[in-house]
Amino acid sequence: MTIKHIFSTILIFATIAVVGQRKIETTFIVDGECDMCKKRIEGALDTKGIIFSEWDVDKKQLFVAYRPKKISIDDIHQRINAVGHDTERSLAPDSVYQTIHHCCRYRATVSPEMMTPPDTLPNDAPQHIRSHE
Secondary structure (H helix, E strand, O other): OOHHHHHHHHHHHHHHHHHHOOOEEEEEEEOOOOHHHHHHHHHHOOOOOEEEEEEEOOOOEEEEEEOOOOOOHHHHHHHHHOOOOOEOOOOOOHHHHOOOOHHHOOOOOOOHHHOOOHHHOOOOOOHHHHOOO
16 A cells, blocks of 8 residues: 555545534533432433533523434433433423422422421421422
8 A cells, every 4th residue: 555545545434434423512401409400410311422402500501412322302302301300302291290399390280289388397497498399
């Protein structure tokens, strides 16, 4: 092989590697309320194919950089739904939503079985729990 062939071969493999490493960056709305939600949402995206994720508590926006050959945008939304958070594209199952801490519940309508009646809280319940009644 000549040096020209070797250089051409290296260039082809380098091009394939760069194209194969394509990433997509996107931002979308994810419902939540607090830093516990942030930890849960970002933790759900600690998986193969996700390069970076950060949820803004105040804006309710999630920034995600991911590799589409490793994970799809639908899979990203499903992973977030699976830990109890609605996205602008899909809703978390009610059965999962009901398991998140009551201070993390963001849905406007709350069914009676999802509420903690104040008279069932012990008098010595921590303040952060009593303040979210």
